[in-house]
Amino acid sequence: MYHRFDAVIVGAGGAGLMAAAQLAGKCNVAVISKLYPVRSHTGAAQGGIAAALANVEEDHWIWHMFDTVKGGDYLVDQDAAEVLAREAIDAIIELEHWGFPFNRLPDGRIDQRRFGGHTRNFGEAPVRRSCYAADRTGHMILQTLYQQSIKNQVVFFDEFMMLDLLLTDDGVCTGVVALDIETGELHIFHAKAVLLATGGFGRVYKVTSNALSLTGDGVAIVFRRGLPLEDMEFYQFHPTGIYKLGILLSEACRGEGGILRNGLGERFMERYAPTLLDLAPRDVVSRSIYLEIREGRGVEGKDYVYLDLTHLPKEVIETKLADNTDFVRTYLGLDPVTDPIPIQPTAHYAMGGIPTDVDGRVTIDAQNTPVPGLYAAGECACVSVHGANRLGTNSLVDLVVFGRRAGRHMLQFVQENDLHPLPKEPDYRARAEIEWILENEGEEKVATIRTELQEAMMADASVFRTGDGLRRMQDKLVELRNRFTRISIDDRSRTFNTDLVEAIELGYLLDCAEAIVACALAREESRGAHYREDFPQRDDANWLKHTLVTRTSGGLELSYKPVIITRFQPKERTY
Amino acid sequence: MQVTLRIQRFNPETDTKPHYREYTVEVEPTDRVLDALNQVKWYQDGSLTYRRSCAHGICGSDAMRINGRNRLACKVLIKDLGPKITIEPLLGFKVIKDLVVDLEPFFAQYRAVMPYLINDEPPPTRERRQTPEERELIEDTSKCILCACCTSACPIFWTTEWLGPAAIVNGHRFLFDSRDRATEERLAILNQRFGVWRCRTIFNCTEACPRGIQVTHAIEQVKRRILFEQS
Numbered sequence: 001m002y003h004r005f006d007a008v009i010v011g012a013g014g015a016g017l018m019a020a021a022q023l024a025g026k027c028n029v030a031v032i033s034k035l036y037p038v039r040s041h042t043g044a045a046q047g048g049i050a051a052a053l054a055n056v057e058e059d060h061w062i063w064h065m066f067d068t069v070k071g072g073d074y075l076v077d078q079d080a081a082e083v084l085a086r087e088a089i090d091a092i093i094e095l096e097h098w099g100f101p102f103n104r105l106p107d108g109r110i111d112q113r114r115f116g117g118h119t120r121n122f123g124e125a126p127v128r129r130s131c132y133a134a135d136r137t138g139h140m141i142l143q144t145l146y147q148q149s150i151k152n153q154v155v156f157f158d159e160f161m162m163l164d165l166l167l168t169d170d171g172v173c174t175g176v177v178a179l180d181i182e183t184g185e186l187h188i189f190h191a192k193a194v195l196l197a198t199g200g201f202g203r204v205y206k207v208t209s210n211a212l213s214l215t216g217d218g219v220a221i222v223f224r225r226g227l228p229l230e231d232m233e234f235y236q237f238h239p240t241g242i243y244k245l246g247i248l249l250s251e252a253c254r255g256e257g258g259i260l261r262n263g264l265g266e267r268f269m270e271r272y273a274p275t276l277l278d279l280a281p282r283d284v285v286s287r288s289i290y291l292e293i294r295e296g297r298g299v300e301g302k303d304y305v306y307l308d309l310t311h312l313p314k315e316v317i318e319t320k321l322a323d324n325t326d327f328v329r330t331y332l333g334l335d336p337v338t339d340p341i342p343i344q345p346t347a348h349y350a351m352g353g354i355p356t357d358v359d360g361r362v363t364i365d366a367q368n369t370p371v372p373g374l375y376a377a378g379e380c381a382c383v384s385v386h387g388a389n390r391l392g393t394n395s396l397v398d399l400v401v402f403g404r405r406a407g408r409h410m411l412q413f414v415q416e417n418d419l420h421p422l423p424k425e426p427d428y429r430a431r432a433e434i435e436w437i438l439e440n441e442g443e444e445k446v447a448t449i450r451t452e453l454q455e456a457m458m459a460d461a462s463v464f465r466t467g468d469g470l471r472r473m474q475d476k477l478v479e480l481r482n483r484f485t486r487i488s489i490d491d492r493s494r495t496f497n498t499d500l501v502e503a504i505e506l507g508y509l510l511d512c513a514e515a516i517v518a519c520a521l522a523r524e525e526s527r528g529a530h531y532r533e534d535f536p537q538r539d540d541a542n543w544l545k546h547t548l549v550t551r552t553s554g555g556l557e558l559s560y561k562p563v564i565i566t567r568f569q570p571k572e573r574t575y
Numbered sequence: 576m577q578v579t580l581r582i583q584r585f586n587p588e589t590d591t592k593p594h595y596r597e598y599t600v601e602v603e604p605t606d607r608v609l610d611a612l613n614q615v616k617w618y619q620d621g622s623l624t625y626r627r628s629c630a631h632g633i634c635g636s637d638a639m640r641i642n643g644r645n646r647l648a649c650k651v652l653i654k655d656l657g658p659k660i661t662i663e664p665l666l667g668f669k670v671i672k673d674l675v676v677d678l679e680p681f682f683a684q685y686r687a688v689m690p691y692l693i694n695d696e697p698p699p700t701r702e703r704r705q706t707p708e709e710r711e712l713i714e715d716t717s718k719c720i721l722c723a724c725c726t727s728a729c730p731i732f733w734t735t736e737w738l739g740p741a742a743i744v745n746g747h748r749f750l751f752d753s754r755d756r757a758t759e760e761r762l763a764i765l766n767q768r769f770g771v772w773r774c775r776t777i778f779n780c781t782e783a784c785p786r787g788i789q790v791t792h793a794i795e796q797v798k799r800r801i802l803f804e805q806s
Binding site for chain 2: 035036038039040041043044092093096097098099101102103104105106107108109110133134136139140143147148150151182211212213245247323326327330331333445446447489490491493494495496497498499
């Protein structure tokens, strides 16, 4: 089936819906989403969204910008960080005007709380910058934006999965091809502009806070079409995942006063981050947890430590951390009011992704040459505001600030440009992929390959990395790719074929993993979330640059682009 | 431990009516029902079809009937169910395939209550003020994840056309928001023949809500609001 729109948005999380709000009613826009929009993973974000409102104590956008740059270990593009910190304030106010139910101060203004790495006066002490709705801030953002979409009568294609991106030979984006999961039909969306807002790819790892549907679809498709990905080696592990399950316990637990303790009961962050302690950035805390475990100070010698909230008032735990309390009671049968909670770091957020400029335009080289008509925003994009490590709450800021900017730029673009003709046989690749998977007869199972991928990535490409481990992972990926060609699936029907969907998703995960490993092996230094045990120091002389990885007929090619530095020269990063 | 899952299956391409199939899986007592379903799908029968995403009770994808009660499969643990577990699609919706139902009528009801803030007064340059006490009035109903557990647990919904609990919860969320200015329009919608008065305070909705929302209480608050504002 053929559709024609001015603008098509792929993904209905925070970034996609924020962009849709800019376009609705002003041009002909459609949102395609693999899930019902309210199922998107933005809804799982918990603790807050940062903005220097200064409602509770003195704060300035430039402090927020500095924290973002330092938190990202100076790999952040500072022009983008400035946009993020300045526009966060206005974006929060806009959300409030749309009905977002923020927690409030007694005088009726928005309340704010502490979060990791957010400080006053360039690192002096934690600052209360995070605006929040209990511990379901992401849920309320998703709901508020979906509510606006209904108000604005946005056209949705729910449970449509993107399979291909349409680019002309001269590199202009002309639309996407998507599978209607319910009917099995292919749909061609012909458009002047496309926004990819497809989220992350946490499912490349075994222990993750990410939804089962977070398989890097948009990132992998861009990569397959020969466009570069940026900084894929930087993947964040959140310190406090529920042990074994990986379900996220918010940094707000520590923002409200929670403490990490090792098996000896020690507050071990005193050793690693004497100023910010438990509220140091996530890369620092996750590494510290692993170091404690390695040195035999995990709980009962095992591979977990405790998140301790037992000293907090019951009232705070039950109301400000209500969802977290529910998770712990449901999945562990423990009560955070009286019991310490077993936690381990969990794969959480991709700092890297599809390179864009500050208007969301996808760029293809070190000169930031844009692809006409192609945009990306949210976790799938790399602006880069998070650099080598994202600060807590900045993902939601990223969504609303850059989703909004991308939407606004797209509106201007579709008003100034004509529809480009589609390439010939626009759906041939998507059709071939589906037919191949539906008809292939082999002895391999999708789930087996996926599990091996996730376990191997966890072992060799997670918090601690070495050249040997990454090379082993490269070999493993060759083997898994080979076996992937011999899969067969059980469900050969057209209607709601989730067996087919999972096979396609595994292909995307393999692409993402390959990009991560190639970039991580090349980067012979340690910076932010990328820690090489064989190169434990940050090396600004050689590595203060962004990685670009491109798939070519001869394999993966790496190139680099400079980091934009405006206000803050790189310094040693201590907390 | 071993558990047997008795699952209602239906493939519209080959079946004229639903049937049951049993699967035995090896699971931990602390596993979620979703983990057991995944075991079946990934290693025994890839054609088993259900929705799922976040796997921790936040996205609302995997609402289904588990031993006769509406639950999120990711929020029920095996140890709370025993060795034999019957799993069926939500009642009151058309089954698309196996445990996947057509939720479009559910979302249509949601859209019918105008689920968005309405306030045409020019906003201040900063946030609109709202006291913690005013904010508290919408704390419970703003937790809704639109999973449909409540609505499809309602006997009235099975037999009669009406808005259903989830739509009313979302109407409540704006009706009780001090910043909203569409009280009259909202009350008119909720006061219709198909509105709150169809509720018989059976409390199935409250019992089914995986977010712990006091759904029946919210419906009663809306009823009272209609009575008092209209008199």
